[in-house]
Amino acid sequence: MSPAEIERGHSLWSDAWHRLRRNRLALAGGMLLAVLALACAAGPFFSQSYEEQNLDLGAVPPSAQHLLGTDTLGRDLLARTLYGGRISIMVGLVATFVALAIGVSYGAIAGFFGGKVDAVMMRLVDILYALPFAIFVILLMVFFGRNIFLLFFAIGAVEWLTMARIVRGQVLSIKRMEFIEAARALGLGRRRIIFRHVIPNVLGPVIVYTTLTIPAVMLLEAFLSFLGLGVQAPMSSWGVLIKDGSEKMEEFWWLLVFPGVLFSLTLFSLNFLGDGLRDALDVRASKD
Amino acid sequence: MIRFVILRLLQTIPVIWVIITATFFMIRFVPGGPFTAEKAVTPEILRNLEAHYGMNKPLYRQYLDYTSSLLKGDLGPSFKYPTRSVNEIIADKLPVSVELGLLSLAVALGVGLPLGVLAAVRRNTWIDYICSSVAMVGICVPTFVLGPLLILVFAIHLGWFNASGWYGPIDRVLPSITLGSVYAAYVARLARGGMLEVLSQDYIRTARAKGASEFRVIVKHALRGGLTPVVSFLGPAIAGIVTGSFVIETIFQIPGIGREFINSAFNRDYTLVLGTVVLYAGFIIAMNLVVDVALVWLNPRLTFE
Numbered sequence: 001m002s003p004a005e006i007e008r009g010h011s012l013w014s015d016a017w018h019r020l021r022r023n024r025l026a027l028a029g030g031m032l033l034a035v036l037a038l039a040c041a042a043g044p045f046f047s048q049s050y051e052e053q054n055l056d057l058g059a060v061p062p063s064a065q066h067l068l069g070t071d072t073l074g075r076d077l078l079a080r081t082l083y084g085g086r087i088s089i090m091v092g093l094v095a096t097f098v099a100l101a102i103g104v105s106y107g108a109i110a111g112f113f114g115g116k117v118d119a120v121m122m123r124l125v126d127i128l129y130a131l132p133f134a135i136f137v138i139l140l141m142v143f144f145g146r147n148i149f150l151l152f153f154a155i156g157a158v159e160w161l162t163m164a165r166i167v168r169g170q171v172l173s174i175k176r177m178e179f180i181e182a183a184r185a186l187g188l189g190r191r192r193i194i195f196r197h198v199i200p201n202v203l204g205p206v207i208v209y210t211t212l213t214i215p216a217v218m219l220l221e222a223f224l225s226f227l228g229l230g231v232q233a234p235m236s237s238w239g240v241l242i243k244d245g246s247e248k249m250e251e252f253w254w255l256l257v258f259p260g261v262l263f264s265l266t267l268f269s270l271n272f273l274g275d276g277l278r279d280a281l282d283v284r285a286s287k288d
Numbered sequence: 289m290i291r292f293v294i295l296r297l298l299q300t301i302p303v304i305w306v307i308i309t310a311t312f313f314m315i316r317f318v319p320g321g322p323f324t325a326e327k328a329v330t331p332e333i334l335r336n337l338e339a340h341y342g343m344n345k346p347l348y349r350q351y352l353d354y355t356s357s358l359l360k361g362d363l364g365p366s367f368k369y370p371t372r373s374v375n376e377i378i379a380d381k382l383p384v385s386v387e388l389g390l391l392s393l394a395v396a397l398g399v400g401l402p403l404g405v406l407a408a409v410r411r412n413t414w415i416d417y418i419c420s421s422v423a424m425v426g427i428c429v430p431t432f433v434l435g436p437l438l439i440l441v442f443a444i445h446l447g448w449f450n451a452s453g454w455y456g457p458i459d460r461v462l463p464s465i466t467l468g469s470v471y472a473a474y475v476a477r478l479a480r481g482g483m484l485e486v487l488s489q490d491y492i493r494t495a496r497a498k499g500a501s502e503f504r505v506i507v508k509h510a511l512r513g514g515l516t517p518v519v520s521f522l523g524p525a526i527a528g529i530v531t532g533s534f535v536i537e538t539i540f541q542i543p544g545i546g547r548e549f550i551n552s553a554f555n556r557d558y559t560l561v562l563g564t565v566v567l568y569a570g571f572i573i574a575m576n577l578v579v580d581v582a583l584v585w586l587n588p589r590l591t592f593e
Contacts, residue, residue: 219430
């Protein structure tokens, strides 16, 4: 990158940061998210065991000893919720990364080559958009075992479409700019131009959409886990806990309420943060 | 327009074909068949069973048999309900799911549109903030959290509704609210955005300058253009309501096709899985076509390519 470009990039990011700081909802979302993520990451080291059973105790409501109560096997719900959050967040991050990798490369290639290549590639995206993908994810999970790596891949393979569209649109407009022409005049290969010059310049929209993809991915994971198709015991995720909770809520309401609230709060934070970033980076992308 | 519709319909033929073929072979290449769960079936019975369903034939033969009967509209016999055909099961369960879906869509539009339009018209007032916050809550509370919570509060504690089942009209209330709420929230956000964009346009100022009442400006002039984002969202929304019905029908124990689809996948009821996938794919593709036509109708600047 040339020095001039770096400088321009710097001012863009600091502008965005200023705008983001004024958005209280987005900041609150970001902070809540940081607290939740930290609690889920570090919490299980300090809290009670998430799998140690105490059948004599059974399910008890929240108390000083068990802040969120225990489940029917006497396991501490706080520990289980934190541990479940770990898995949910991890699935969210990894599957989003898969979607990101596919979507950005696909969109960049389509936008960069343009013309017929673009027309065919985007027509394919249109067709895929119209397909009931969640149904295929369900079939995959049922038939090929409920493997967590398959889960990452299956979810990522579904969620990349919008990313590809956004990146393509950006690339189409960027490639007509002068610095790309300059790079081409300098004799750079297509691959280098795409990866060194085009992709860094579509980062803004990609960051925004990534923040909004994470909640979508976490929702899909929880949806699958709720149907019994996602994360399997003894591992647990928020989706699994919510499923268990909803089966036993009649007697033990806390089993449903706490994981449900925590999961919703996480989605809230991510969405507010994503919206805030969109306004801060001034990205006009179609919401799906 | 007719040419556009026919062209699009022709395009969907290979798509549907790919879906059928992919699903067919995906199902067949996995370990375990519909009869593995059956308690200790003797080899002879197993052979008879397989012969009955044509599963002793080579795979390509089964595929050809299936596709040719599919062309005649016959989805084959169910593997798990020996006396029933897939067509019968679908005819039996589909109306329930269609009713649930339509009611949810009615909730989504009936609640979402007024909220969104109101928020746009009263932009940056407390009305706007309340509408937008309610929409955010709707988006962030997943159906499988909202559903059980509604049951907990309104069925178990207050006793206003039944916790599950699908008998009287009252049993329709909680499931349709649960399934519709997320889409109501999205519709509200999209309607707000679309209306805001349209309300700042010149032709709205012209209408106001000519002395049209505010109500007339919004309903007659702005609404048509402002609703474009909502209409283009209807395609994904309908697909989402279809998949959402899997969860809702499980939570509320509704005898619809969504729950049947999940069960058939777990039971490896090959023909029923295939039949429902074909049904869903065809339905969702058809709905997307309808949405595309509606979009051009709403915005004359677009043309049928």
